[in-house]
Amino acid sequence: MNPDRGVLRKLKGLLGKMPMMLTCQEFEDFVLDYFEGTLTAKENAIFKMHLLVCTDCKRYLAAYKRSVELGQNLFKEPNSPVPDDMPEDLVQAILAAKESEPELGP
Amino acid sequence: MDDTENNPRDSTALEQAIREHGPAMLAVARRLLRNEEDARECVQDAYLRAFTKSDQFDGRSTFRTWLHRIVVNSALGLLRKRKRSAVQTLDGLLPEFDANGCRIEPMWQIDEPLEKVLENRLVRDTVHQSIDKLPDIYRIVLLLRDIEGYSTEEVAQLLDTNVAVVKTRLHRARAALKRLLEPLWTGGEI
Numbered sequence A: 001m002n003p004d005r006g007v008l009r010k011l012k013g014l015l016g017k018m019p020m021m022l023t024c025q026e027f028e029d030f031v032l033d034y035f036e037g038t039l040t041a042k043e044n045a046i047f048k049m050h051l052l053v054c055t056d057c058k059r060y061l062a063a064y065k066r067s068v069e070l071g072q073n074l075f076k077e078p079n080s081p082v083p084d085d086m087p088e089d090l091v092q093a094i095l096a097a098k099e100s101e102p103e104l105g106p
Numbered sequence B: 001m002d003d004t005e006n007n008p009r010d011s012t013a014l015e016q017a018i019r020e021h022g023p024a025m026l027a028v029a030r031r032l033l034r035n036e037e038d039a040r041e042c043v044q045d046a047y048l049r050a051f052t053k054s055d056q057f058d059g060r061s062t063f064r065t066w067l068h069r070i071v072v073n074s075a076l077g078l079l080r081k082r083k084r085s086a087v088q089t090l091d092g093l094l095p096e097f098d099a100n101g102c103r104i105e106p107m108w109q110i111d112e113p114l115e116k117v118l119e120n121r122l123v124r125d126t127v128h129q130s131i132d133k134l135p136d137i138y139r140i141v142l143l144l145r146d147i148e149g150y151s152t153e154e155v156a157q158l159l160d161t162n163v164a165v166v167k168t169r170l171h172r173a174r175a176a177l178k179r180l181l182e183p184l185w186t187g188g189e190i
């Protein structure tokens, strides 16, 4: 890390102590609710304010969002890494199990 | 429900339900259990339960939604029984901050659109393996919420815990996944 970046961090740390300003660590606690849409208007304003002054959190948020999206879309056909099939022997096994235990208790 | 054509005790109805929903249900079980044998056991158990307790199907949801939940419950039961992953911590995978509370974040670039990125087999495999690497308590919440599409409240119900716990785990799971995926956009080794 170059020294400029160290000074910048220190300044940002101080900035986080001012009213209505968050440190990155405090910002972290808002991230989930931000995506859930459950921040209050005031929290949302504070959250956005931090994003304006902090490129690290801005990058973090973009990567977090991208990771969530990758997960959400990963198993959608046709690219899913998990096959979506039903082996015939499993079909028959279930039918046979049902036959042999027609009155399976609760 | 004894005199209807759709008598669930009828093996034709069962076979039809297996052929129609089985592939999707098996895929759910495979994702949750990461093991083919367990996944098959889970699906079989779920179908037997569904068709033994079909009187509990109240028609408030679709049959598929109801069956999906039974598969999830069955898988969770199997996971509890197996207790396979001993490691439950996310050491080294959570966000890092310096002494001033400032984030330590690597430089990276996310330019490509999501659809394009997902076409890349290496990316898909990496995401899949990274999800599988998460400790169960985080992995399950991420799967149920982000992939199976349950709400935070529903996940809390399924796991017999509260919403605050689910939210904390979900956030940590996502942050850890992001960390595991970093090599994809920092250009480092995967």
Ligand SMILES: [Zn+2]
Binding pocket: A023, A024, A025, A027, A050, A054, A056, A057, A058, B103
């Ligand atoms: Zn920040």
